[in-house]
Amino acid sequence: MVLRRRCGVRTLLRNGRILDPSQDLDEIGSVLIENDQVIQVGVVEDLTGIDEVYDCTGLWITPGLVDMHVHLREPGDEHKETIITGTQAAAAGGYTTICCMPNTNPPLDNPAIIDFILDRAASPEAGGVFVAPVGALTKDLKGEELSNLAAMKRAGIVAASDEGFPIQDSQVMSRAMVFCNQIGLPILAHSDDTSLSKGGCMNEGAVSAMLGLKGIPRTAEEIATMRNCLLSLHTGCPVHIMRVSTWGAVEIIRLIKSLGAPVTCEICPMHFIFTEDDIGEFDTKFKMQPPLRTKVDIELLQQGLQDGTIDCIASDHSPHASHEVDVPFDEAPFGASTIEATLGATLTYLTHKGILSPLDTIRKLSTVPAEILNLDGGTLKPEELPVAQITVIDPNVEWTFDRNKSFSKSKNTPFHRMKLKGKAMLTFSGSEIYRDAMFPAERYAIYI
Amino acid sequence: MSSNPTGTRNLIGIRNLDKESIVHLIDQAADFKKRVTAGDDVPKMTKTVIGLLFFENSTRTRVSFEQAAFYLGMRSSNFATTSSSMNKGETLKDTILTLRHERINGLVMRHKSSGSPILAAKHFGGPVLNAGDGQHEHPTQALADALTIMERKGSIEGLNVSIVGDVEHSRVARSNLWLLDKLGANVRLVGPRTLLPPQPSNLPGEFCDELEEGIHGADVIISLRLQRERMNEGMISSIGEYSSLYQINAETLRYANPGCLVMHPGPINRGVEIDDVTADGEYSAINQQVENGVFVRMSAFYWCFGGGAA
Numbered sequence: 001m002v003l004r005r006r007c008g009v010r011t012l013l014r015n016g017r018i019l020d021p022s023q024d025l026d027e028i029g030s031v032l033i034e035n036d037q038v039i040q041v042g043v044v045e046d047l048t049g050i051d052e053v054y055d056c057t058g059l060w061i062t063p064g065l066v067d068m069h070v071h072l073r074e075p076g077d078e079h080k081e082t083i084i085t086g087t088q089a090a091a092a093g094g095y096t097t098i099c100c101m102p103n104t105n106p107p108l109d110n111p112a113i114i115d116f117i118l119d120r121a122a123s124p125e126a127g128g129v130f131v132a133p134v135g136a137l138t139k140d141l142k143g144e145e146l147s148n149l150a151a152m153k154r155a156g157i158v159a160a161s162d163e164g165f166p167i168q169d170s171q172v173m174s175r176a177m178v179f180c181n182q183i184g185l186p187i188l189a190h191s192d193d194t195s196l197s198k199g200g201c202m203n204e205g206a207v208s209a210m211l212g213l214k215g216i217p218r219t220a221e222e223i224a225t226m227r228n229c230l231l232s233l234h235t236g237c238p239v240h241i242m243r244v245s246t247w248g249a250v251e252i253i254r255l256i257k258s259l260g261a262p263v264t265c266e267i268c269p270m271h272f273i274f275t276e277d278d279i280g281e282f283d284t285k286f287k288m289q290p291p292l293r294t295k296v297d298i299e300l301l302q303q304g305l306q307d308g309t310i311d312c313i314a315s316d317h318s319p320h321a322s323h324e325v326d327v328p329f330d331e332a333p334f335g336a337s338t339i340e341a342t343l344g345a346t347l348t349y350l351t352h353k354g355i356l357s358p359l360d361t362i363r364k365l366s367t368v369p370a371e372i373l374n375l376d377g378g379t380l381k382p383e384e385l386p387v388a389q390i391t392v393i394d395p396n397v398e399w400t401f402d403r404n405k406s407f408s409k410s411k412n413t414p415f416h417r418m419k420l421k422g423k424a425m426l427t428f429s430g431s432e433i434y435r436d437a438m439f440p441a442e443r444y445a446i447y448i
Numbered sequence: 449m450s451s452n453p454t455g456t457r458n459l460i461g462i463r464n465l466d467k468e469s470i471v472h473l474i475d476q477a478a479d480f481k482k483r484v485t486a487g488d489d490v491p492k493m494t495k496t497v498i499g500l501l502f503f504e505n506s507t508r509t510r511v512s513f514e515q516a517a518f519y520l521g522m523r524s525s526n527f528a529t530t531s532s533s534m535n536k537g538e539t540l541k542d543t544i545l546t547l548r549h550e551r552i553n554g555l556v557m558r559h560k561s562s563g564s565p566i567l568a569a570k571h572f573g574g575p576v577l578n579a580g581d582g583q584h585e586h587p588t589q590a591l592a593d594a595l596t597i598m599e600r601k602g603s604i605e606g607l608n609v610s611i612v613g614d615v616e617h618s619r620v621a622r623s624n625l626w627l628l629d630k631l632g633a634n635v636r637l638v639g640p641r642t643l644l645p646p647q648p649s650n651l652p653g654e655f656c657d658e659l660e661e662g663i664h665g666a667d668v669i670i671s672l673r674l675q676r677e678r679m680n681e682g683m684i685s686s687i688g689e690y691s692s693l694y695q696i697n698a699e700t701l702r703y704a705n706p707g708c709l710v711m712h713p714g715p716i717n718r719g720v721e722i723d724d725v726t727a728d729g730e731y732s733a734i735n736q737q738v739e740n741g742v743f744v745r746m747s748a749f750y751w752c753f754g755g756g757a758a
Contacts (some may be wrong), residue, residue, distance in 0.1 A: 282563030
């Protein structure tokens with residue numbers, strides 16, 4: 001349910017557990033929104049003129065979630081997803097800001113196409129979440145000449161990335177870092193040595209040996225992670241390593257952080273939940289890039305989340321059409337539709353298992369990604385938000401993810417039929433942009 | 449492998465097949481062989497039309513399935529990939545759906561992608577027989593090899609079997625490995641480390657990178673075909689060096705047990721993985737493997753369409 005509401009109302013989110021990592025806030029209280037902005041957080045005494053009240057008893061009131069890694073597929077692959085369906089899915093997943101990746105067709109490598117993305121995202125049919133585009137590092141994502149990054153920054157990109165087509169030439173990557181550092185643009189690095197991963201379709205290991213599938217060795221990710229980290233260390237450019245999947249990559253990032261490099265990294269839920277064994281009998285829903293690894297990796301990735309080596313959690317929402325995935329395993333594309341399940345999966349597999357505290361969960365899903373990319377959001381501090389960006393979460397609601405009820409065009413997801421505990425109930429970007437069908441009607445009152 | 453309400457089954461691989469079914473398939477093949485060679489009757493399945501869908505080149509396997517269909521009175525239709533709609537961009541799923549609605553009763557499929565027969569079975573509904581998928585499985589070849597070993601050695605239980613060569617890329621090796629292990633053989637996989645699975649913990653058997661040790665005391669050696677492109681991929685230094693290290697010949701056979709059976713799924717690179725004398729020698733079972741291929745495929749058809757027990 002995506003609702004578009006008028007502005008100017010005085011809205012009270014009452015009696016929830018306010019979790020705001022930006023100010024280490026974890027307390028029961030209320031949040032007042034007026035003219036689309038947060039006015040007060042905590043104790044709200046002036047209740048005059050309230051237009052609407054959401055009873056948030058037992059729920060979390062958090063900064064709107066921020067997803068650094070989303071594929072919206074538009075332009076070029078609108079049969080997989082569009083900016084409209086992707087942003088609607090994001091709102092339903094509890095997100096108020098998402099970063100869309102540049103490997104579209106054509107790629108996001110010039111200011112005109114950035115304008116197009118921002119226009120589409122602001123259209124009334126879109127989900128109402130902020131879309132922060134990520135520009136292609138090199139023209140046409142060929143890994144050769146740098147894109148017009150400064151012009152794209154003026155147009156609105158928040159980072160640059162070679163997502164989907166990792167730059168293999170270290171000289172090109174080094175120069176990209178030097179230039180991006182100069183113009184103040186962080187780099188999101190897809191770390192893959194394609195000379196090692198070429199032709200592979202799953203983790204190289206015991207399961208690939210059994211199924212007779214060509215494997216992708218962990219060294220493909222680790223060598224490229226090390227290179228990108230070393231280049232960050234020596235150029236000073238902030239580099240964010242996307243979707244780590246091996247314990248070795250975590251160790252490399254831990255080392256490079258200790259040396260003072262401005263490196264951050266993310267993990268995607270598939271890599272802290274599933275292993276290569278989940279591929280079963282060639283199930284393409286579990287074909288990921290990087291591939292699903294092993295139980296040992298999951299254990300050490302979770303440690304990396306706990307000790308802060310892994311900074312944040314991103315969905316890597318990579319939608320594909322059904323006909324594209326209903327093919328032999330080695331022919332299927334990598335990735336799956338994940339944005340609506342990421343919060344529930346994180347709460348189920350990390351928070352409820354005691355691996356992350358509630359405050360750390362929100363920190364990794366909202367505050368840190370906003371900080372890494374210097375985005376508005378990730379906080380409930382009124383002065384830091386041009387408009388209120390808030391997610392109300394029921395951490396204990398039990399539900400089953402059903403791809404057929406998803407807003408995403410893609411129904412290809414490993415979370416289909418998965419039982420999850422925890423879900424976004426309300427998403428506010430200024431005003432309400434999403435209210436879940438499971439949010440009880442009696443908890444909402446209008447006084448107009 | 450899996451059965452459905454119509455009483456038919458798919459034969460996708462050996463890994464998920466129970467020992468009872470494997471033994472039944474081999475016994476049934478032996479029975480068919482006896483009857484066919486004696487000129488006796490075999491059950492006829494004259495109303496069955498089988499589609500032979502070969503997306504990769506094959507002569508011996510395709511002809512073997514055709515012959516098996518012929519002996520059972522089935523009609524077979526060949527779908528060569530060069531002349532099929534796959535060349536016009538049709539997906540595998542749509543090709544399979546088309547054949548299903550053209551009332552083809554069963555499919556024999558060879559495809560370059562591991563796992564593709566599972567996709568075919570999902571959309572086809574009726575029996576699908578895997579004639580080799582990528583680097584995954586080639587179940588009827590393993591059954592033919594097992595029948596051959598049983599004919600020559602009496603039993604598989606307790607035998608030392610060494611599979612030599614490019615194990616990593618071999619569907620024959622995987623199917624043989626599962627089958628021989630389930631029937632109680634001691635299996636060793638022998639080859640250069642670049643051609644052995646990097647992490648074999650999900651596979652039964654022992655792994656060995658030295659020929660002398662790998663075939664020491666072997667009762668059966670199954671030599672695998674070496675594909676020449678592996679040299680370009682840097683997996684072996686040269687064909688000559690590979691031969692000097694891993695060729696099965698009179699010299700190297702001294703490490704095996706006396707009377708060791710020598711097998712090869714074909715086609716052979718004579719002088720590379722096996723020398724001429726050995727390939728044509730008295731302990732070679734290569735031609736017998738080919739002959740038995742027809743009878744195990746008869747058995748596979750019969751079993752897949754619900755004939756026989758197990």
